[in-house]
Amino acid sequence: MAETIEQLADGFWRIAGEMKIGGVVDFGTHASLVRLANGNFVFLDSYTLPPDLHREVMGLTKGATIEAILNLHPFHTLHCEWMHAAFPGAALYGTARHLERFPELPWQETLCEDAALAERYGADFAFSTPEGVPLVCSDESVHFSSVLALHRASGTLHVDDTLVYLDKGPPLSLLPMNRRLGFHPTLEKALYPEAGAADQFREWAIALGIDWAETRRIAAAHNAVLELDSGEFPDLIGAALGRVKPVLDAHRRTYG
Known part of the structure; x- marks a missing residue:
């Protein structure tokens, strides 16, 4: 799979990268470059840009400030060091696991999972x-959760x-989730082993569909x-919950 940058919308570019399992099957990975309302830019997640894509990014930003790198998935850590070295002036944000994995990097005190990031x-x-x-x-093979980010504009x-x-x-x-929106298949292993966790997850998902209905x-x-039709997102979340x-x-039967 080629490494590319694609403009998805005004002010939003998606960087498609490579992630090969066993060195053979390319599942792919990504990062996003987003122009803020103030004219500056941020990256959502990190990726090691080959020279041609790095030049393209610099051309897109046209000298504007890349002010931050927001690393939103605690297990997407392979490219953090390169990203900081390539954009040392950008404030580096991560989850608690990023800080634990790379304590030598100049992380911001605010974590990506903190309410302060939304502020x-x-x-x-x-x-x-x-x-x-x-x-x-605790089982680090379970990569279910992450911080979801909706670009409002x-x-x-x-x-x-x-x-x-x-x-x-x-x-x-051949995978069942191909061309179908769904929750990551590790949900069963990810749920807290306690009463109420299944309901908490369901209520979160329903609220996400409602609050972000115009995705x-x-x-x-x-x-x-x-790509979604207007108002389609809640229905897709509902189908995924089903x-x-x-x-x-x-889970409810097991934990009450």
């Missing part, structure tokens, strides 16, 4: 973190793993973009 960037973004699940599971939702949308050819086209497109982690109902019901 800092609330004019440009809405942020949401799933409820009923931890941001970082363009209606573009940048999401890593929590919501999955793939648009792949063989063999990945116009979803830029998902593994290099797919889903497909995980057996998981939520089983």
Whole structure:
């Protein structure tokens, strides 16, 4: 898969990158470059830009300040060091796990999961973190949760793993989530092992669909973009919840 930059909307560019499993199958990864209302730019997530894409980014920003890098998924850490080295003037934000993994980097005190981030960037973004699940599971093979970011001006939702949308050819086209919006398949393992967690997650998802009803497109982690009709987002979230109902019901039976 080629590494590219694609403009999805006015002020929003998506960087499609490579992430090969076992060095063979490319699941893809992504980051986004967003122009703020003040004219500055931020990155959502990090990616090591090859020289041609780095030049393209610098051309897009036209000398404007890249003021911040917001690392929104606690397990997307491979490119943080490169990103800081390439854009040392950008304020570096991460989750608690980013700070633990790379304590030598000059992280901001505000974490991406903190309400203070929404206060800092609330004019440009809405942020949401799933409820009923931890941001970082004790089983580090479970990469369900992340901080979702909705760019208000363009209606573009940048999401890593929590919501999955793939648009792949063989063999990945055989996966059930291909060309269908759904929750990451690790939800069952991610839910807190306690009563009420399933309901907390369901209520969070319903509220997300309602609050972000005018989402116009979803830029998902593994290099797919889903364009939406007006008001379609709540229905897609409802359908995704319907497909995980057996998981939520089983959790309720186990934990009450």
